[in-house]
Amino acid sequence: MPIKEVLALMFDKVAIKITRYEQKIDINKMPFGKLHQDEIMNAYGILRFLDKQLDKLSRKSKSYLSSRQVFRRDIVCTMLRNPN
Incomplete structure (x- = not known):
């Protein structure tokens, strides 16, 4: 999960309220x-x-993926030029 999505979830007020309710968390007792x-x-x-x-x-x-694609393309081109 990208950092941007994590931060968005961290500051989502609805998600925070739901989680607090589910976990029975009393924010008045927390040292924020x-x-x-x-x-x-x-x-x-x-x-x-x-x-x-x-x-x-x-x-x-x-x-890495682009270098593999170039390598495969080179192999295919070589095989097409030299079918032996």
């Missing part, structure tokens, strides 16, 4: 107000890192 700016920035850094890694993986797989 105690989160420090450093912790938020650290979490954001992790999300950016994951996004970059997923992007690299996506580019590598596209490159």
Whole structure:
């Protein structure tokens, strides 16, 4: 799941209410107000890192697939030129 979709799900108010109800979570007991700016920035850094890694993986797989297609095309062209 791309980072953008994860973030959209994290901030979906309806999904949050449904999950809170299903899990019987009382938000008044949770320490969200105690989160420090450093912790938020650290979490954001992790999300950016994951996004970059997923992007690299996506580019590598596209490159790998295109190189295989070129290789197959070259083999087919060679076989058509030299049927022996």
